Every structure is written in C-alpha cells, then in structure tokens.
Amino acid sequence: MEGERESFLPEFISGDFDSIRPEVKEYYAxxxxxxxxxxxxxxxxxxxxxxxxQKKIEEKDxxxxxxxTLGGLGGRFDQIMASVNTLFQAMCITSVPxxxxxxxxxxxxxxxxxxxxxxxxxxxxDWCGLIPVGQSCNHVTTTGLKWNLTNNMLGFGTLVSTSxxxxxxxxxxxxxxxxxxxxxxxxx
Amino acid sequence: MRGKLKYCLVVLNQPLDKCVxxxxxxxxxxxxxxxxxxxxxxxMEGERESFLPEFISGDFDSIRPEVKEYYAxxxxxxxxxxxxxxxxxxxxxxxxQKKIEEKDxxxxxxxTLGGLGGRFDQIMASVNTLFQAMCITSVPxxxxxxxxxxxxxxxxxxxxxxxxxxxxDWCGLIPVGQSCNHVTTTGLKWNLTNNMLGFGTLVSTSxxxxxxxxxxxxxxxxxxxxxxxxx
Numbered sequence: 001m002e003g004e005r006e007s008f009l010p011e012f013i014s015g016d017f018d019s020i021r022p023e024v025k026e027y028y029a030x031x032x033x034x035x036x037x038x039x040x041x042x043x044x045x046x047x048x049x050x051x052x053x054q055k056k057i058e059e060k061d062x063x064x065x066x067x068x069t070l071g072g073l074g075g076r077f078d079q080i081m082a083s084v085n086t087l088f089q090a091m092c093i094t095s096v097p098x099x100x101x102x103x104x105x106x107x108x109x110x111x112x113x114x115x116x117x118x119x120x121x122x123x124x125x126d127w128c129g130l131i132p133v134g135q136s137c138n139h140v141t142t143t144g145l146k147w148n149l150t151n152n153m154l155g156f157g158t159l160v161s162t163s164x165x166x167x168x169x170x171x172x173x174x175x176x177x178x179x180x181x182x183x184x185x186x187x188x
Numbered sequence: 189m190r191g192k193l194k195y196c197l198v199v200l201n202q203p204l205d206k207c208v209x210x211x212x213x214x215x216x217x218x219x220x221x222x223x224x225x226x227x228x229x230x231x232m233e234g235e236r237e238s239f240l241p242e243f244i245s246g247d248f249d250s251i252r253p254e255v256k257e258y259y260a261x262x263x264x265x266x267x268x269x270x271x272x273x274x275x276x277x278x279x280x281x282x283x284x285q286k287k288i289e290e291k292d293x294x295x296x297x298x299x300t301l302g303g304l305g306g307r308f309d310q311i312m313a314s315v316n317t318l319f320q321a322m323c324i325t326s327v328p329x330x331x332x333x334x335x336x337x338x339x340x341x342x343x344x345x346x347x348x349x350x351x352x353x354x355x356x357d358w359c360g361l362i363p364v365g366q367s368c369n370h371v372t373t374t375g376l377k378w379n380l381t382n383n384m385l386g387f388g389t390l391v392s393t394s395x396x397x398x399x400x401x402x403x404x405x406x407x408x409x410x411x412x413x414x415x416x417x418x419x
Binding site: 044073074075076077078079080081082084085088089091103104105106107127128129131132133134135136155156157160162163164179183185 | 275304305306307308309310311312313315316319320322334335336337338358359360362363364365366367386387388391393394395410414416
C-alpha cells in the first residue's frame with residue numbers, strides 16, 4: 001500500500017515478530033495500530049491472531065459471519081499445512097467460519113454434518129475439491145458437483161476429490177462424517 | 189543429487205526450478221506430465237535440444253499444441269493417458285515404472301519437480317499421488333518445488349542424513365490422511381517421543397535440526413516428511 005498506507009491501517013498486528021521489519025512495526029505503532037506480541041512457540045502466528053481476533057469480536061459484541069484470511073496457501077509447504085491445521089484448531093477458538101484465500105484458491109473446513117453452498121455468485125472459478133486431510137471420511141455424499149459422491153469414502157491413498165467441478169445447478173451440498181476440507185477456485 | 193545416486197526426473201506443470209539444469213543430464217529417465225512440457229519448453233528456450241525428455245504423458249488438456257509437436261518431431265515419446273480417475277502425475281509414474289522395468293534399471297529415487305504450488309487441490313493431488321505410489325513403484329519418490337521438499341515415510345523406522353549442505357532451515361512432519369499415534373524422532377530441535385500427530389491435535393511445522401546431522405523418524409502410519417532445500 002505504498003503511497004496510501006494510511007487508508008489501510010489494521011486494528012492490530014500480532015505475532016512473535018520474527019518476520020515483521022522494524023520500520024514496518026514502528027510505522028503501524030505510530031499510526032495507532034495495536035501491536036500485540038504473541039511469543040508462544042507452540043502455536044503459529046495465524047492461530048494466535050485468531051485467538052486475539054475472537055477476543056476483540058467478543059469485547060465489541062460484533063456479529064461476524066465469516067473471517068476471511070488472505071495468504072497461507074503458498075510458499076513453504078510446512079506453512080501451508082500449518083494453515084490447514086489452524087482451521088482444525090479454530091473449532092476451539094471461534095464459532096465464526098474461517099476461509100483462507102490465496103491467488104485463485106480458497107479453502108474452508110467442513111465440520112461433520114450437512115452443508116449447503118451457493119456456487120453461482122459469479123465469484124467461482126472452474127475447479128473444486130474435497131480433501132480428507134486429517135483422517136478418512138467414511139460417508140461422504142454430495143450433490144451439485146460434476147463427480148458426486150454417494151456415501152463414498154474419501155481418504156488419502158483411496159480417493160481424494162480434486163479437479164472436480166459443478167453440475168450447473170448453482171448449489172453444492174456436502175454431507176460428511178468427519179471434518180472435510182472444501183477447496184475451490186475463486187476469481188480474484 | 190550428489191555422486192552416484194541413480195534417479196529419474198518427472199516435470200510437473202509448475203514454474204520450473206533452476207535445479208532442473210543440474211539434474212537433467214545425469215537422470216536415467218526424464219518425463220513430463222502434460223503441462224510440464226510447456227514449462228520445459230519455455231524455460232529452455234535457445235537450448236531445448238539439450239533437454240529432451242524420454243516421454244511426455246497426460247490427458248493433454250494443458251500442453252500447448254506447438255510444444256507437443258516440437259517434442260514429437262524431436263523423437264520424444266508422446267503417450268496419451270486419458271483416464272480421468274487419476275491425475276497426469278500418477279499416470280506418468282505408472283509409465284515411468286514400466287520403462288524402469290523394461291530397461292531393467294536400478295533406480296534409487298524418482299525426483300519430481302513441481303506439484304507444491306499453485307492450485308490448492310492440485311497440491312493435495314500431488315500428496316495423494318505419493319500415497320498411491322506405494323502400489324505403483326517401490327522406488328522412493330520425492331517432490332521438490334522452490335525451497336520445499338516432501339517425501340512420504342511409510343510405517344516403520346527411517347534414518348535421514350541432513351548435513352549434506354543441501355538442507356535449509358526448516359522441516360516438519362505432517363500427518364496427512366490420518367493421525368499417527370506413535371511417532372518418535374531424534375535429531376530434531378523439537379523431537380517427538382511416542383507422541384500422536386494429527387490435524388487439530390499436533391502437526392510438526394517450523395521444526396529444525398539439533399545439529400547432529402541425522403534425523404530418525406519412527407511412525408505407525410504413513411507420515412509426510414517435509415523440509416527446506418537449497419535450490
């Protein structure tokens with residue numbers, strides 16, 4: 001945001017600060033952004049940031065439909081996986097749904113149960129998928145996809161749904177017995 | 189790939205890392221999966237004839253027509269694998285294994301370039317191919333892109349030498365697919381001692397080495413090892 005930084009001031013910046021440049025930290029501190037150190041090495045900066053965000057949501061008594069996260073799906077492979085893990089940990093941090101977006105990819109963790117997604121908003125790209133990241137999902141049923149599942153098992157080494165797409169109905173439903181990662185293309 | 193390591197090379201459809209130049213000539217076999225051929229063609233402009241793969245395979249929905257024609261004219265085998273139930277990468281490995289057997293080659297490792305960036309579903313598909321590879325070939329497969337490497341550790345004990353000079357700072361153990369209930373490591377800064385690794389519970393990321401130069405990992409289920417490499 002060089003040249004227009006003042007129009008893009010975050011409410012807070014948090015982390016263990018091993019990445020933020022000193023002049024950047026100073027700039028935002030001077031501009032009144034809260035700088036919150038979260039040194040705990042057992043959790044990622046992202047996870048700790050969500051905890052703080054949830055606290056502020058509660059303090060301000062805000063109604064929040066979704067937390068949109070930009071970044072996290074590219075670069076170091078271990079950190080991509082850490083982003084996915086944060087979505088699992090988020091179940092215990094906040095009840096607000098969290099989506100992660102980077103470039104043309106979006107991911108969202110579907111909890112066990114039934115889900116309905118509207119996929120004809122004009123923001124959707126061509127592809128989508130269902131990734132059983134943490135464990136196999138033994139009973140997955142979908143509608144609205146080109147290749148639907150009917151009480152199928154999804155699991156690494158068995159079946160992972162990638163390069164899937166939509167059937168044109170504009171609605172996708174997913175029923176799963178275990179947490180299942182939904183991923184889709186978005187027009188950025 | 190120092191010394192006498194015998195390896196094959198697979199190029200996937202992602203920006204091609206410079207290390208391909210060092211890896212190409214000593215590879216026993218080289219293959220491109222579909223759009224991987226575009227990457228090779230574009231990256232090697234001016235010296236394409238020195239970088240001709242043994243074969244290019246895929247459903248060919250990504251390879252550009254002029255690229256396909258170029259390599260066909262140059263004598264590279266062009267093999268259509270239209271099966272939509274498996275990815276181009278998986279099918280390429282099947283063909284590679286066939287050729288390894290036909291030529292009775294001794295291969296220590298299959299090095300795959302690409303697969304860890306871009307579309308998230310395709311990153312996950314690359315990981316899934318490592319699981320499927322257990323039934324395709326007994327040759328270990330590593331996937332490399334930019335500074336990341338991944339390798340699927342089968343249940344059992346593993347020993348890795350991590351002081352070759354090619355290692356970067358970080359490493360991790362990712363229980364993709366299922367929790368690993370009993371994981372024990374040595375040689376890491378944060379070791380595991382009969383711990384459980386699982387998404388939502390514990391995933392080892394941003395780990396590093398203790399300086400001993402050797403990492404051992406014992407696991408009861410397939411466990412994805414990932415590390416930084418100097419590219």
